[in-house]
Amino acid sequence: MPAGLKKAGLPYLLLLPGLGWLLLFFAVPLVIMLIESLKTGSIDFGFTLTWEFSNYTDALDTYSEQFLRSFEYAGLATLFALVIGYPLAYVIAFRGGKWRNALLLAVIVPFFVTYLIRTLSWETILSDSGLVVDTLRTVGIVSEGGRVLDTTASVVAGITYNFLPFMILPLYASLERIDTRLLEAGYDLYGRRRDVFLRVTLPLSMPGVVAGTLLTFIPAAGDFINAELLGTPRQFMIGNVIQSRYLEVADYPTAAALSFLLMAFMLIIVIIWARIAGTEALLGTEGERR
Amino acid sequence: MEAATATSARPASRNETRGALAVGRRALNWLLNAYAGLALIYLLVPIAVIVVFSFNNPVGRFNFIWNEFSFEAWGDPFGVQGIGDALINSIEIAALSTVGATILGTITALALVRYEFRGRAPVNFFIFIPLATPEVVLGAALLSLFLNAGVATGFNTILIAHIMFNLSFVIVTVRSRLIGFDRSLEEAAQDLGATPWETFRLVTLPLIMPGVISAALLAFALSIDDFVITNFNAGSTITFPLFIWGAARVAIPPQIYVLASMIFLFTLAMMLITVWQQRRAEKMAAIRPDEPETA
Amino acid sequence: MTPNDDHLDREIERLIRNPVTRRRLMQRGAAGALSMSALAYLAACGTDEPSGGGGNGGDGGPKPIPKGKIADSLYFANWPLYIDEKRESLKKFQDKYGTKVKYVEEINDNNEFFGKVRQQYDRGDSGGRDIHVVTDWMAARMIRLDYVQKFDKSAMPNATKNLIPSLASPPFDPKRDFSMPWQSGIAGIIYRKDKVKSEPKTVDALFDPAYKGKVTFLTEMRDSVGVVAAWQGADPEKASVDEFMKAIDKLQEGVDSGQIRGFTGNEYIKDITKGDSEVILGWSGDAVQLKADNPNIEFVIPESGGHLWTDNMQIPVGAPHAFTAEKMIDFVYDPEIQADIAAYVNYICPVSGVKEVLEKQDPDLASNQLIFPDDQFLENTFIFRGLDPEEEQQLDDAFQQVLGA
Numbered sequence: 001m002p003a004g005l006k007k008a009g010l011p012y013l014l015l016l017p018g019l020g021w022l023l024l025f026f027a028v029p030l031v032i033m034l035i036e037s038l039k040t041g042s043i044d045f046g047f048t049l050t051w052e053f054s055n056y057t058d059a060l061d062t063y064s065e066q067f068l069r070s071f072e073y074a075g076l077a078t079l080f081a082l083v084i085g086y087p088l089a090y091v092i093a094f095r096g097g098k099w100r101n102a103l104l105l106a107v108i109v110p111f112f113v114t115y116l117i118r119t120l121s122w123e124t125i126l127s128d129s130g131l132v133v134d135t136l137r138t139v140g141i142v143s144e145g146g147r148v149l150d151t152t153a154s155v156v157a158g159i160t161y162n163f164l165p166f167m168i169l170p171l172y173a174s175l176e177r178i179d180t181r182l183l184e185a186g187y188d189l190y191g192r193r194r195d196v197f198l199r200v201t202l203p204l205s206m207p208g209v210v211a212g213t214l215l216t217f218i219p220a221a222g223d224f225i226n227a228e229l230l231g232t233p234r235q236f237m238i239g240n241v242i243q244s245r246y247l248e249v250a251d252y253p254t255a256a257a258l259s260f261l262l263m264a265f266m267l268i269i270v271i272i273w274a275r276i277a278g279t280e281a282l283l284g285t286e287g288e289r290r
Numbered sequence: 291m292e293a294a295t296a297t298s299a300r301p302a303s304r305n306e307t308r309g310a311l312a313v314g315r316r317a318l319n320w321l322l323n324a325y326a327g328l329a330l331i332y333l334l335v336p337i338a339v340i341v342v343f344s345f346n347n348p349v350g351r352f353n354f355i356w357n358e359f360s361f362e363a364w365g366d367p368f369g370v371q372g373i374g375d376a377l378i379n380s381i382e383i384a385a386l387s388t389v390g391a392t393i394l395g396t397i398t399a400l401a402l403v404r405y406e407f408r409g410r411a412p413v414n415f416f417i418f419i420p421l422a423t424p425e426v427v428l429g430a431a432l433l434s435l436f437l438n439a440g441v442a443t444g445f446n447t448i449l450i451a452h453i454m455f456n457l458s459f460v461i462v463t464v465r466s467r468l469i470g471f472d473r474s475l476e477e478a479a480q481d482l483g484a485t486p487w488e489t490f491r492l493v494t495l496p497l498i499m500p501g502v503i504s505a506a507l508l509a510f511a512l513s514i515d516d517f518v519i520t521n522f523n524a525g526s527t528i529t530f531p532l533f534i535w536g537a538a539r540v541a542i543p544p545q546i547y548v549l550a551s552m553i554f555l556f557t558l559a560m561m562l563i564t565v566w567q568q569r570r571a572e573k574m575a576a577i578r579p580d581e582p583e584t585a
Numbered sequence: 586m587t588p589n590d591d592h593l594d595r596e597i598e599r600l601i602r603n604p605v606t607r608r609r610l611m612q613r614g615a616a617g618a619l620s621m622s623a624l625a626y627l628a629a630c631g632t633d634e635p636s637g638g639g640g641n642g643g644d645g646g647p648k649p650i651p652k653g654k655i656a657d658s659l660y661f662a663n664w665p666l667y668i669d670e671k672r673e674s675l676k677k678f679q680d681k682y683g684t685k686v687k688y689v690e691e692i693n694d695n696n697e698f699f700g701k702v703r704q705q706y707d708r709g710d711s712g713g714r715d716i717h718v719v720t721d722w723m724a725a726r727m728i729r730l731d732y733v734q735k736f737d738k739s740a741m742p743n744a745t746k747n748l749i750p751s752l753a754s755p756p757f758d759p760k761r762d763f764s765m766p767w768q769s770g771i772a773g774i775i776y777r778k779d780k781v782k783s784e785p786k787t788v789d790a791l792f793d794p795a796y797k798g799k800v801t802f803l804t805e806m807r808d809s810v811g812v813v814a815a816w817q818g819a820d821p822e823k824a825s826v827d828e829f830m831k832a833i834d835k836l837q838e839g840v841d842s843g844q845i846r847g848f849t850g851n852e853y854i855k856d857i858t859k860g861d862s863e864v865i866l867g868w869s870g871d872a873v874q875l876k877a878d879n880p881n882i883e884f885v886i887p888e889s890g891g892h893l894w895t896d897n898m899q900i901p902v903g904a905p906h907a908f909t910a911e912k913m914i915d916f917v918y919d920p921e922i923q924a925d926i927a928a929y930v931n932y933i934c935p936v937s938g939v940k941e942v943l944e945k946q947d948p949d950l951a952s953n954q955l956i957f958p959d960d961q962f963l964e965n966t967f968i969f970r971g972l973d974p975e976e977e978q979q980l981d982d983a984f985q986q987v988l989g990a
Contacts, residue, residue, distance in 0.1 A: 011405035018398030018457055019413065025454040026420055029431035036434055042978060066989075084329045091326035101565055105558070106330055110337050112557040114515050116534045117550045120542065121336035124343070129860045147798065149861060150846055164333060193315075214422070222424020225517070232847045233840050233989025240989060242426045246433070246522065248696040249985055250703065256434065259427040270422050371672070372690060437704050442712060525701065526662070526691050526712055536693045539852040540665040 030263075037256035047252060055257040063241050063258065070237040071265075073152075073227075074220035077159040081167040081216050082209070084160070089171035089208075090201075093178075107168050115162060119229050122158055123149065126230070155235045158226035163219060167212040174208025175201070214273060218266050238262055337554070344547035363544035367552065370545045376533035377549060379445070383529060384513040387452035392506045394453070395460025396498075402461070403468040420458040428455060429522030436523065443525030451523050452516065456509040463508060467501025500571050503564055511557065649737035649762075650900065653908035655682045660906075661913065662698075662717040664896070665690040665851075667768065669929040674922050681916070684909055694804070694850060695723040696981075702901075706732040711901035715910040722807060724764045724897040725757035725971060733899040734907055735762050741915040747936045748918070751963070752895060756971055764897035765914050768870070768926075769933035771955075771966055772808035773891035775867035777857060779881040787888045788816035790864050792835075797844050799863040801856060802836065804848045806984045807969040808892050809836060809866060815890040821967050826976050830983060837987045848988050857882065869955045870932035884955065886965045893966035895935070931956055 037055055041047035060067070092103045110118060125132055126149040133149075136142040148154055178201065186200035224239030238258065245255035347360035368374035402414065420428065432451050436443055479493045480486075495502075517531040524532055534546055661675075668674065668688065675686045692698045698719065705712045706727075719727065727733045738745055744765050752766050776785050782795065791800050802809040811821040814832035821829075839845035846862060854871055856862040858879060872884030900910045917923055920938035927934040928947060934940075934956055943951040954962045972980065 011401045011407045014397050014401035014405075015413070018394040018461065019417075021394060021454060022417065022420070022457055025432065025435070025450055026428075027416075029435035032438055033427075033431045033434045036438075042974070084332070087322060088326045088329040091322060095323070103330070105561060105565075107333060108561070109554070109558060110333050111511060111515075112554040112561075113337055113340060113550050114517075114531050114534065114553070116517060116531055116538070117340060117546065118336050120534075120538060121339045121343075125336065125339055127859045127861060147861075150798075161332070161336070218422055219424060222426045224426065232845075233987065234843075236989030239424065239426045242430060244985055244988070246430050247700045248694070249981055250696075250700050251982075252434075255430060259430050263423055263427050266422050266424065267419075371688075440704075440708070442705055442710070443701075526689060526714075528689075528691065536690070537665060539693060539850045540854070542855065 033256045033259060036252050037260055039253045041253070042251075052253065055253050056261065059254050059257045060261060063238060066236060066238045066241050067261070067265075069235070070221045070239065070262075073156050073159060073235075073237060074217050074223075076156050077163060077220050078167070078213050078217045080156070080160045081164050082213065085164055085167040085171055085212070086209075089168050089175055093172055093175035104169075104172065107165055107172075111165055116225065116229075118162060119158055119225055122154070122161065123229055126154055149230060150232045150235075152231070152235055155226050155231040158230045159220050159223060162223075162226065163216045166215040166219070170211035170215060171205065171208040174205045174211075178204045210273060210276075214270060217269070221266065222262060340547050340554075341551050344544055344551050346544050346547075348544060363548045367545050367548045370537075370543050372528065373530075373533060373537075373545060373549065376528045376530045379527060380514050380530035383445070383448055383452055384510050387449055387456055387513045388506050388510045390449075390453040391456035391460050391509045392502060395457050395505065395509075396464050396502055398457070399461045399464035399468060403465055417458055417461050420455060421462070425455075425516075425518040429519035432519070433522045443523050445527045447523045447525065448520050448527060448529065451519050452513045455516075455519060456512060459508055459512065460505040463505035464498065464501050467498055471498065496571075497575055500564075500567075503567075507560065507564060514553070647731070647735040649735045650740070650907045650911060652737065652740060655684060655912060656906035656909045657684055658906065659684050659686045659909050659913060660713045660715045661686055661688045662691050662714050663688065663767070664692045664718060667718070667896075667930055669925045674917065674925045677922060677925075678913060678916050682909070682912060684906075684913075686913070692718060695720050699723060699726070706730075706901055706903075709903045711903040711905070713905065714901050715904040715906045716898050716913060717901055718767045718896050718898050720805070720894055720896050721755065721757065722969070722972070722977075724899055726977075727899055727901075728758060728763045729974075732902055733763050734902060734904065736765070736900070736911060736914075738762070740908065740911045741765075741918070743915045743918040746918075747920065747938055749935055749937050751960075752935050755895070755968075764899050765918075766935035767896045767898050767917075768930060769893065769895040769935055771869040771886060771891045771893050771933070772803060772805070772812060772866060773869060773872075773884055773886045774864065775853070775857060775872050775875070775882060775884050776864045777860070777881055778883050780860065780863040784883075784885065785864050786885060788812060791866065792839060792844060793864075794844065796864050797842075798846050799861070800839070800845050801847050801849050801853050801862050801865045802839075802845060803853075803866050803868075804850050804988065805894075806981060807894070809848070810980065810984060811892040811967065811969045812866060812887060812890070815967060816887065821890075821892070821969050823970060826979060829980055833980070833983045833987060836984075840987055840989075868932075870930060873931035873953065873955050886962075888965065890965055890967045893963065893968050927956060933958060 035049060036047070038049060038051050038053065039047040040050045040052050040055075088107070092100055092107075096103055113121075124130065127133065128147050128149060133142060133147065136148065137144065137146075142148060182200060182204070183196060186196040190196055190199060221237075222239045224237055224243050227235050227237045227240055242255050242258050242262070245251045245258065343356070344363060345359050345361065346356055347358045347362055363369075368377075398417075402410065402417075429451070432447070432454070433443070435441075436447055441447065475497065476489055476493055479489045484492065515531065516529075517535060520529055520532060521535070528536070530549070537543075537546070667690070672688065675688055679685055691701075698717070702712060702714075702717075707730075724733075744761075748761065748766065752769065753761065755761075758764050774785055774788070774790065776790070780799075781790070785791075785793075790796065791802070807821075810829050810832045813835055814821050814824055814829055817828070817832055817835065819825075819828040819832070836845065846856075849856065849865075851868075851871065853862065853865050853867050854875060857865055857867075858875070867884070869884055872882065875882040876884070898914050900907050900914075904910055917926065918936050920936055920942045923934060923936040923939045924942040924946070927936075927939050928943065928950060931950075931953075932955075940951050940957045950956060
């Protein structure tokens with residue numbers, strides 16, 4: 001620790017503004033939402049705190065379908081993103097050469113267009129009588145009277161698309177960091193490309209895989225825009241329910257309970273994943289002084 | 291993952307450059323490249339559609355079917371009532387929240403990396419949680435706060451919300467930059483007699499600038515694009531994504547695509563500039579002789 | 586539901602809004618008090634009779650808006666695409682009174698808007714708004730919750746004079762003291778002439794398997810449920826909750842089987858234009874515009890009945906420029922001004938005398954039944970009956986489930 005920088009109270013002072021902001025506008029609201037989830041009532045007659053834990057069980061019961069569906073869609077989207085994104089990240093990291101930055105830019109660039117517009121764009125592309133679907137029908141992938149829009153396929157495709165950069169960038173970051181000397185050592189040891197990949201590259205890229213899957217799965221599970229624009233009520237996810245409960249029906253207790261349940265599920269998944277991968281990879285604190 | 295063969299970073303053995311093995315390897319290489327190329331196309335197709343359709347002169351209110359080419363929308367991008375105001379709101383909020391989040395976040399990141407103090411691990415974890423929380427929950431929770439505190443939702447509440455969710459991103463980004471940071475330069479400055487503040491201002495800050503800037507860019511992009519959290523806390527203020535959400539139910543004039551294309555081009559330009567700046571900074575900071583030049 | 590509530594009802598509602606006494610009420614197990622209020626509500630509304638007498642019982646219901654000066658600005662909240670495109674009507678208002686109108690198209694959905702403003706209105710704060718426009722049943726709720734101000738009719742001579750008779754006395758506001766129609770419309774069947782096998786005259790078409798996956802309904806509960814209930818034989822002007830629930834079940838069936846592709850607000854316009862849907866439930870005003878752009882699109886009132894609804898202007902509590910707002914409301918009831926609006930918006934015009942004005946400018950428009958319907962045309966329409974809060978919650982909840990949320 002460089003001399004002169006170590007003053008007792010300094011760290012806490014520096015932490016105060018940022019941490020304070022998060023405490024006030026993240027932690028406190030969560031607590032309030034917790035309290036709200038235990039109330040009963042309606043918008044006409046007001047809400048009161050009745051420690052209604054049944055709000056949670058009722059919510060789980062009524063909306064179990066949407067919960068499961070959210071995890072299903074988010075899981076599929078994450079898987080697809082991994083399958084599509086890993087080779088792309090690999091090519092950019094190892095074959096990119098001087099085009100590396102340009103390619104990365106190409107990956108991030110869709111993000112510069114507003115999320116909603118990107119999704120609306122898919123609505124145009126996948127329209128029933130549009131070019132893409134017509135082609136798919138000719139080829140036989142889509143049946144004669146079938147459609148692509150407003151199906152599970154289009155919703156999952158939309159989610160995959162919208163979160164693909166979240167998968168690719170961490171993958172790239174960890175692939176790029178791999179010291180080429182390790183690869184060389186790997187070749188000397190194993191000789192075959194396949195072995196080098198499986199035993200050197202892949203394990204070393206795991207932090208990126210962990211980060212990428214989390215960064216994709218978590219927001220995907222809470223998404224509702226793709227379901228709303230590209231799906232039918234049969235594809236609606238838990239995000240749609242929370243939205244509706246809050247902003248349409250004003251059923252705040254149920255909405256709050258659902259939000260907490262969602263958050264709880266997410267945290268459980270994160271913790272399990274962290275156990276598997278090690279917390280340092282998760283928090284990005286590798287290399288931090290202990 | 292058969293197609294994932296390694297690169298030619300290592301000298302190929304004599305056997306592998308000829309013969310059936312070589313053909314197989316090249317085919318796999320080609321396949322891999324093609325696969326990656328397709329993925330890239332997949333990423334860019336909707337963007338292309340947007341740019342193309344911004345030149346459309348649609349029949350009726352919805353810009354969904356190609357009708358005819360026209361520059362009209364580009365000539366009058368703010369022609370739709372309210373779109374200009376919405377865009378200005380978005381930009382203002384994005385700018386302000388970026389500044390706020392970047393400053394707060396950088397300071398916090400510095401504190402987290404540079405100092406050992408009790409509770410560092412829990413604080414690290416706490417900062418991470420907003421990133422693990424779905425936007426719906428973040429937005430709804432904040433709304434609960436405002437409702438219960440009797441605060442009217444509007445511009446300021448949107449700003450507060452944006453700074454909040456940007457903070458975690460900024461902290462994480464800057465922190466990862468700081469971790470790889472070489473302290474010897476700071477120590478050198480100190481040895482030369484600089485005060486801690488001078489050291490920070492003249493040595494540390496310029497060197498972490500690339501990280502801070504990329505964090506700021508990230509914050510800006512996230513803020514200008516945010517819909518879910520804003521939707522919950524906007525009151526009657528309308529930002530660009532909110533405008534699209536509301537308008538999209540009734541009409542999609544090509545101007546929306548025009549503005550989207552403009553934002554896209556602008557951010558692209560910004561990105562290119564910072565990347566260029568970053569390279570220059572890296573060249574200056576890479577004084578260590580034994581580190582291989584990255585391509 | 587009439588604004589001239591029982592004194593008791595008023596008092597209880599005022600108590601309920603006060604957080605301190607609310608807690609005490611609740612703690613004393615005041616479910617009784619609440620149901621008393623609900624009962625009083627039921628007693629007072631649900632029928633067409635005006636409640637007792639002209640005076641507001643007991644210690645003063647709302648007083649009408651006092652006269653004042655015309656302010657130099659006005660905040661007018663409305664739905665999108667609901668006023669003439671170039672806002673000529675607003676400019677003319679500015680020319681006449683010098684008031685700059687801030688026109689914000691922030692209302693996309695009644696429930697969403699309510700959710701957004703409820704907290705403010707509850708505290709008597711309109712958020713700066715001077716006029717908002719909401720559909721009948723939401724207007725009724727606003728009145729019931731005391732979120733809107735009472736008009737001083739003497740400040741609105743045009744409105745009083747020119748309001749078409751059929752809209753003059755709705756059950757939720759028989760003297761039009763708290764609301765004035767902005768536009769009216771019919772929820773009926775919109776279809777693609779070039780894609781259907783025959784003209785869909787009844788709601789059967791919406792459930793015809795030949796159109797499976799090409800049918801959408803509306804997210805407005807009263808539109809979708811009302812039309813289906815009427816088709817099932819009930820009369821939505823009097824039907825019981827059970828009969829409405831039957832309609833909701835039928836809709837759920839449609840969703841489960843894949844017959845119904847989705848529920849929409851105005852976005853059905855893009856679906857049917859693209860061809861992603863072929864036979865849908867939609868609004869008359871949109872149909873007029875759609876037809877103009879695409880002659881293959883037609884609108885028809887189902888034989889079992891279409892839903893006639895009205896969007897109403899109201900002045901929220903705490904509106905900073907209430908008197909000016911009254912003037913604005915009155916202003917758009919001038920047939921010359923309304924003609925501008927009617928020519929663009931194409932919904933049912935609530936102002937008499939406009940037809941004559943338009944006859945000179947655009948005779949086609951003037952003879953369009955969808956904008957100036959005669960009684961015969963309206964014969965096949967119904968007005969959804971008023972619901973009390975509990976019924977509303979029950980039906981809303983059930984309907985939301987069908988919507989997937």
